[in-house]
Amino acid sequence: MFESLLNALPVALQLGSLVSLVVGTLVGILIGALPGLNPVMAIALMLPLTYGFDPVIALGLVAGIYNGSMYGGSIPAILLNIPGTPAAIATTFDGYPMTRKGQGGLALKTACWSSAIGGIVSALALMTLAPMLAKVTLAFGPSEYFWVAVFGLVSIAVLVGKEASKGMLSALLGVIIGLVGVDAISGAERYTFGTLYLVGGFELLIVLIGLYAIPPVLEMAEKPNASYFNADSFRVSAGDGGFGLIRRYWPTWARSSLTGVCVGILPGAGGNLAALLSYNEAKRRASDPDSFGTGNPVGVAAAESGNSADNASAMIPSLTLGIPGNLIAALVLGALMIHGLQPGPQLFTRSPDVVFGFMWQLLLTAMLLLLLGGMIATRLFAQILRMPTALLVPTTLVLMAIGIYTVNGNVVDLYVMLAFGMLGYLLNRLAFPLAPVVLGVLLGPMAEQNLRLSMLIYQNDWTVLFSRPISLGIVALLTAVLFSQAWRAWRSQQHS
Amino acid sequence: MSMTYRDLFSGLAFLIIGAITAWMGKDFYDDAAYVPLGAGSLMSLFALPLIWRSSRRLLVGSPGGQAVATALVDHPGRFLATLGCCLVYYVTLPHIGFYTTSAVFVLVLAAVLGERRPKVVVGITVVFITLLYGLFAMVLRRPLPVEFFLAS
Numbered sequence: 001m002f003e004s005l006l007n008a009l010p011v012a013l014q015l016g017s018l019v020s021l022v023v024g025t026l027v028g029i030l031i032g033a034l035p036g037l038n039p040v041m042a043i044a045l046m047l048p049l050t051y052g053f054d055p056v057i058a059l060g061l062v063a064g065i066y067n068g069s070m071y072g073g074s075i076p077a078i079l080l081n082i083p084g085t086p087a088a089i090a091t092t093f094d095g096y097p098m099t100r101k102g103q104g105g106l107a108l109k110t111a112c113w114s115s116a117i118g119g120i121v122s123a124l125a126l127m128t129l130a131p132m133l134a135k136v137t138l139a140f141g142p143s144e145y146f147w148v149a150v151f152g153l154v155s156i157a158v159l160v161g162k163e164a165s166k167g168m169l170s171a172l173l174g175v176i177i178g179l180v181g182v183d184a185i186s187g188a189e190r191y192t193f194g195t196l197y198l199v200g201g202f203e204l205l206i207v208l209i210g211l212y213a214i215p216p217v218l219e220m221a222e223k224p225n226a227s228y229f230n231a232d233s234f235r236v237s238a239g240d241g242g243f244g245l246i247r248r249y250w251p252t253w254a255r256s257s258l259t260g261v262c263v264g265i266l267p268g269a270g271g272n273l274a275a276l277l278s279y280n281e282a283k284r285r286a287s288d289p290d291s292f293g294t295g296n297p298v299g300v301a302a303a304e305s306g307n308s309a310d311n312a313s314a315m316i317p318s319l320t321l322g323i324p325g326n327l328i329a330a331l332v333l334g335a336l337m338i339h340g341l342q343p344g345p346q347l348f349t350r351s352p353d354v355v356f357g358f359m360w361q362l363l364l365t366a367m368l369l370l371l372l373g374g375m376i377a378t379r380l381f382a383q384i385l386r387m388p389t390a391l392l393v394p395t396t397l398v399l400m401a402i403g404i405y406t407v408n409g410n411v412v413d414l415y416v417m418l419a420f421g422m423l424g425y426l427l428n429r430l431a432f433p434l435a436p437v438v439l440g441v442l443l444g445p446m447a448e449q450n451l452r453l454s455m456l457i458y459q460n461d462w463t464v465l466f467s468r469p470i471s472l473g474i475v476a477l478l479t480a481v482l483f484s485q486a487w488r489a490w491r492s493q494q495h496s
Numbered sequence: 497m498s499m500t501y502r503d504l505f506s507g508l509a510f511l512i513i514g515a516i517t518a519w520m521g522k523d524f525y526d527d528a529a530y531v532p533l534g535a536g537s538l539m540s541l542f543a544l545p546l547i548w549r550s551s552r553r554l555l556v557g558s559p560g561g562q563a564v565a566t567a568l569v570d571h572p573g574r575f576l577a578t579l580g581c582c583l584v585y586y587v588t589l590p591h592i593g594f595y596t597t598s599a600v601f602v603l604v605l606a607a608v609l610g611e612r613r614p615k616v617v618v619g620i621t622v623v624f625i626t627l628l629y630g631l632f633a634m635v636l637r638r639p640l641p642v643e644f645f646l647a648s
Contacts, residue, residue: 034631165545169510172539176517179532188525190532191517221578221609222571390611391620394602397582402594402628406638414586418579429568430506431499448531455527 004348005127008356011056012364020057021361024064025368029377031065032072032085034403039069039085043331055339055354056361062335063361064368066328070308071115071369075381078107078300080396082213086204087307089438090275092212094292094299101295108378112369113245114253114301118308119366121257122264126312127359130320140266142453143465147474148266149447152273155280155481157436159289164485166432174440175447177202184445185452197412205407206417207441209400214421215428217400221393249301252282256302260309265316272442276435278306284481289488312362319347319355332358500553507546514539574609581605593643599625 011017031042042065073085078095091111098107140148157171158164180191181201192198256278263274282302283292292299318329336354341347347355387395404413424434451465458464465471514536521532569575585601592600602621611617632638 163546165542168542169539169546172514172535172542173510175531175535176513176539179517179535183524183528186525186528188528190524190528191520218575218578219570222569222574224610387620388611388616390606390609391602391617393578393609394581394605395620395624397585397605398598398602398624398628401585401589401598402632402640405589405594405640406632409639411586411590411641414589418582418586426568430502432506444531444535452527452530455530 004352005356005359008353009360011353011357012060012360014056016054016057017060017357017361018364020060021064021365021368022372024061025068025365025372026064026377027061028065028068028070028365029072029075029372030068032069032088033075033377033381034399039065040328040331042069043328043335055336055341055351056357058335058339059332059354059358060361062328062332063358063365066311067115067119067308067362067365067369068372070119070311071112071304072377073307074111074115074300074304075108075377078111079104079381080213081216082396082400083208086208086272086442087275087310088303089208089212089272089435090279090303090306091300093279093303093435094294094296095303096216097293097295098297098300103295103297105378106297107300108381110245110249110297110300111304112378114249114256114304115308116366116369117253118257118260118305119311119369120363121253121305122261122309122312123359123363123366125261125309126316126319126362127356130316139470141468142450142457143468144470144474145266146447146450146454146465147471147478148273149443149450151474151478151481152276152280153436153439153443153447154478156276156439157433158482158485159280159283162431164489167436170427170432170434171436171440174437174442175444176440177207177437178441178444179448184449197410197416202416202441203407203413204441206404206413207420208438209404210417210420211424211427211434211437213396213400214418215425215434217393217396218421218425220389223389249298252298252301253305255281255285256306257309260306261313263306264310264313272307274310275303275307276439278302278309284484308366312359312366315358315362319358500550503546503550504554507543507550510543511540511547514541514543577608578605581608590641591644592641593646594640595625595629596643596645597641598628 027042028039031039043062069085070087073083073088074091074095076082077088077091079099081092081096083089083092095107095111098104153171153175154168157167159167176191178201180198182189182192182199189199259278259281260274263277279292279299279302282298283289286292286296286298288296314329315332318333336342336347339354341351341354400417401414404417405411407413424437427434427437454464455462466475516536517539518533518536521529521536523529524532581601581604585597589597599621602624603617606617606621632640
């Protein structure tokens with residue numbers, strides 16, 4: 001295998017491949033930075049255009065867009081509190097407060113380095129551990145997925161914010177919002193009130209942009225027309241250099257990358273869950289957990305390395321077993337088939353140059369992020385903050401409108417976004433954390449579907465949720481998180 | 497209004513939302529009712545400590561938490577003007593066209609929020625709308641509401 005891997009390196013370093021990697025990474029950063037546009041859409045639009053190209057060039061573009069968009073999503077998340085992609089939710093927690101404190105440049109630099117490191121670790125995992133890790137995915141059944149979703153939801157609800165009960169209420173509100181629409185299993189309508197619009201449920205992106213992006217824009221609008229951000233935000237060169245960042249964040253990057261790789265191999269889990277779990281773990285291990293959410297760069301480092309580490313590892317089940325773990329992996333399989341290659345275990349023996357070349361391309365694009373993301377995109381986008389508040393507010397609102405409108409081409413989505421914006425503004429002022437709401441919308445349906453699948457498979461035997469070893473491990477981890485949080489709360493109460 | 501009153505009212509609101517969710521959920525078909533019932537009941541359950549703590553603080557007169565919370569809206573005039581402009585923008589968008597409405601929206605809201613440099617406002621608006629047009633209409637070819645002067 002390692003011989004095939006080495007033989008594929010010159011293929012990945014061909015001029016055509018390198019050009020496609022640079023173009024793909026730049027397009028990916030741009031796509032990720034624009035809310036409403038996502039890498040799935042960009043790759044889907046681009047694939048038919050690559051029909052006449054060599055498969056290595058086509059896959060180079062895919063690799064560039066995929067890794068570039070994951071970092072690109074962090075740019076509006078840090079500068080404007082708008083997650084460019086759902087995976088950038090956790091980046092907003094500390095990225096935007098850093099911008100408000102005048103450390104926007106440092107936050108972007110941290111995000112860029114963290115994305116690159118996460119991407120590199122993930123690509124290395126794909127290169128070296130793919131066949132072994134693929135077997136792990138087969139051990140996960142519906143009950144394990146149910147517990148993964150519950151773990152993500154409950155741990156974030158308890159850890160984010162000051163009061164656990166408010167976090168849980170926010171999470172449950174998200175779960176209820178996620179219930180609206182046609183039930184995927186029975187086909188029954190739930191909470192639609194006879195309205196056609198609600199039959200399809202609420203689009204995640206609309207809820208996300210409404211809850212997260214509208215409240216800070218309204219707060220910005222309420223301030224007098226002056227520079228809303230600290231002038232130091234413009235300085236991308238602020239803070240440590242690359243080696244300083246490595247020295248400071250390597251434990252966070254190691255933990256988050258490992259989390260991202262593990263989440264990535266689970267089909268359907270996605271970068272958003274990887275980022276939130278990594279953030280959660282970084283906060284839990286920190287000596288100053290209260291500083292998270294107020295502009296702690298470790299939070300940005302954890303979230304970004306976590307979501308980028310999910311990228312290449314999500315390709316493991318698709319390349320080794322032919323089972324796509326996410327939509328992009330499905331598109332990669334589509335790209336391989338367009339070029340006459342059959343995904344699955346035989347792919348490694350029949351077309352080693354293409355498959356191992358693709359692994360090298362994922363590694364190279366992760367490295368390119370430091371150059372293209374750090375030196376060009378970050379400096380360019382940081383200039384956004386120079387705009388006066390009175391112009392930043394309407395231009396941001398137009399950007400949100402175009403992002404939301406292009407999702408379904410429906411104006412009603414804009415009203416819904418505004419309504420969620422008002423809800424987010426109110427919850428903010430009532431000191432309810434917003435992250436668990438979004439997480440509830442995201443993980444609620446995942447938990448429900450897997451719970452019901454378990455019940456269907458095991459004929460309503462509830463003990464199955466507690467009898468499988470992996471499920472028990474996750475339950476034990478969840479219990480440990482809850483107990484450690486309760487212990488901390490009790491100790492801080494004793495101190496005060 | 498103090499944070500204690502806000503906690504009390506938000507706790508009551510969550511209690512009611514949870515109860516309604518569970519009550520409506522009980523009628524759903526078979527296992528489609530599991531999660532609605534569970535989520536609604538849990539929401540009501542988690543609302544109770546919030547209501548209990550805030551009512552106890554109010555009855556005992558203990559300050560617990562922030563005695564005076566930040567205002568719900570810092571500057572009602574600017575807040576309402578922004579919301580009003582957004583609503584007008586969304587209503588007119590499908591009739592007048594995306595790029596025209598967006599340009600007018602940026603110009604008007606910038607003026608409403610206190611930007612008094614016409615050259616800066618017009619310059620940034622033109623550059624911004626041109627970039628959007630280039631990206632969405634020419635490169636990505638995304639369908640957006642057609643301009644009124646181009647509609648046949």
